Amino acid sequence: MPANESVAWNDLQSHAYYMSQSHISTLFREETDRFSLYTFEQNKFLLDLSKQRITEETLALLIKLAEEKGLQQWIQKLFDGDHVNDSEDRPALHTALRTPADRILSINDKNIIDEVHSNLSRMEEIVERIHSGQWRGFTGHSIDTVVNIGVGGSDLGPFMACKALAENQADTAKSLKIHFVSSMDGSQLAELLSELNPARTLFVISSKSFTTIDTLANAQTAKEWLKKSSYAASEETLISRHFIGVSANPDKVCEWGIPKSNQLEFWDWTGGRYSMWSTIGLPIALKLGMSGFREFLNGAHEMDEHFRNAAFSENLPVLLAMAGIWNINFLNINAHAILPYDGRLSHIPAYLEQLEMESNGKSVDRQGNNVDYKTCPILWGEVGTNAQHAFYQLLHQGTEAVMCDFIVAARRYHDTNNPELQHQHQLNLANCLAQSRILALGDSVLEGAESAPAFKRYKGNQPCTTIMLDELNPFSFGQLIALYEHKVFVQSVIWDINPFDQWGVELGKKVATSLLDALGTERKQPDFDSSTNGLINRITERGE
Known part of the structure; x- marks a missing residue:
């Protein structure tokens, strides 16, 4: 049954009619202790939903929707290795x-947990060889630079x-x-290679299929750079000393x-977007050491266990996801800003965008039907203190509703x-708390604001969630990323879409390949649409 035909969905629509007229500042006046009502914790990891436009009734209805959509059964399927990626007929593990x-999970009569840890052990051997200086380049010098070549x-x-x-570097x-x-x-790559010593540089080529054109083009450039830099060494020697391949397609790596x-x-x-827990995480292990990498895995596993076992009313990924469902599908908010108040998390907005x-950027459900409700919102973001001088103007006074x-x-x-550094952190915290307060409550926090022009x-009333770590370390960072992974899965269940495929990126790759002949040295006569033909001709003219 489509999500929007369920009883709970209809109840939420009726509830949303009244809640859409309310202001978050009013909710705070009506419930003076909203923080204790709408804040949830798991092992020093805090999720504050008190600045969302919700009440206890809202949460009860959202949990009812999750139950009607069989979320608990879907969680079990995910962890049991059922083929939840139905369009590609495989699990998402x-x-x-x-x-x-010490756990067992059998897939095709193999305990894949043994295979996972066997690969981790193999990765640990490589990390130790590099850290100890035993991995040596073609001149016999130890490696001091690693370049990860990948995409997505x-x-x-x-x-x-x-x-x-x-x-936390080891x-x-x-x-x-x-x-x-x-x-x-x-x-x-060109800019980087000009600064590197080829004798001390190791390239990690990371590609699930090992057919990705972007990655292989950069890998080939790196290989040619090494060959030009070391005329005395054979290609076989150069590759064996300066390249590691990380892939699910070992035959292609050998090729x-x-x-x-x-x-x-x-x-x-x-x-791919769930792969940094695997050997794709080799650069992370090289940075942290294997003990740090295992702490990262442990933090994620802690969140996995919480997600799998906690009641929905206390389940952080479920609650975060359902607050998003409320905003997107019932309050019609389709923009989502990710605002880390920590320069170390500067790349998390880009990661969460992917x-x-x-x-969940899908418009077709698991039965192949076009959905008639909103799915994934548009995400963007920036480190909060930078964003305050960029797009916060829109958040505070623009016409867009944004969560x-x-x-x-x-x-x-x-x-x-160092009191100066401690003061800077306090300043950062003050800005984080101030901005979320104003975005949610508006200028009602200031006396006499109503008389201002x-x-x-x-105006406020922008729903805000605060995710607070005790401190940022490998364990808590693992918790954070797993939280968002499971949030995405919960929302996919509600929307009845497959979150583990990405067919939307495939056609662009195919069309790009078909355009290479028209742009190559033979310059075959283009036969595309008039815009593409015109652009190819202009490129060709300027290349002559």
Whole structure:
């Protein structure tokens, strides 16, 4: 049954008619202790929904909707390895990647938990070789630079995590520099190669299929750079000492030239945007050391267990997801700002853009029918203190209704004796709390604001969620990312869509390939639409 034909959906529509007339500031006056009513915690991880336009009735109806849509059964299917990715006929087992070694999960008569930990052990060997200086380049010098070449999930997740957890870098990795390359036009790589020592540089080629044109083009450029830099070394030697392949397609990795000894594997049941828990997370492990990487996995597993077992009324991913459903489908809010108040989390908006919009940016349900309700909103964001000087004008006084997630760590610099840094963190916290307060409550927080001219008024009523970590470390960061992964899954269940495929990105790749002949040296006569033909001709004219 379509989501919008359920009893709870209809009840929520009736409820929304009244709630849409209300203001969050009024809700705070009516319920003076909203914080205790609408704040939920799990192992020092706090979710504050008190600045959402909700009441206890709203939450009860949303939970009823989740129950009517069979959410508990879908959660069980996800963890049991059922083929929840039905369009590709396979499971989605990213949760298995962070499951402890003593568990058993059989898929096709194999305990995949054993396979996961076998790959982690293989990754640990590589990390230790690099950290100890035993991995040596073609001149015999130890590696001091790693370049991760990937795109999408093979880039965004590891890049974000390495940035977020830089302060947790392992002592054995202090001298190791880690870079990320993803752009197809070669600009990132060209600029980077001009600064690197080929004898000390190791390339990690990360691609699930190992057929991604963007990634392989950059990998080929890196190979040619090494060959030009080391005329005395054979190509086989260069590849064996300077390339690692991470893929679910080992045959293609071998075909490219990377030997089995330099390969790390993962599986087709690991979606790209869910893959940094796997060997795709090699750069994270190189940054943190394997103990830090395992803490990252442990944090995610902690959230997995909470998601799997907690009652919906206390379940952080479920509550975060259902608050989003309320905003999108009943209050008609289709814009979502991600606002981390921590420079270390500067890449989390981009990561969540992919995680949510590639997963739930769908208009066809699991039965192949076009949906007649909204699904994933448009996400964007920036570090909060930067965003305050950019798009907060729209949030405060624009015409768009926007839901906002504020992400912050309560503690930082608490183990230093530097009062200036401690003051800066307090300043950051003050800005985070002030902005969420004004966005939700408007200028009702100021005495006499009603007498100000219209252009100075702050209307408020923008629903805000605050996610507060005790402090940012590998464990809490794992909790945070798993929270959002499960939020995406819950919303997909409500909308009855498959969040684990991404057919919307495939056609562009195919059409781009078909255009290469028209742009190549042979310059075959184009036969496309008039705009594309005209642009190709103009490019050709200017290239002559």
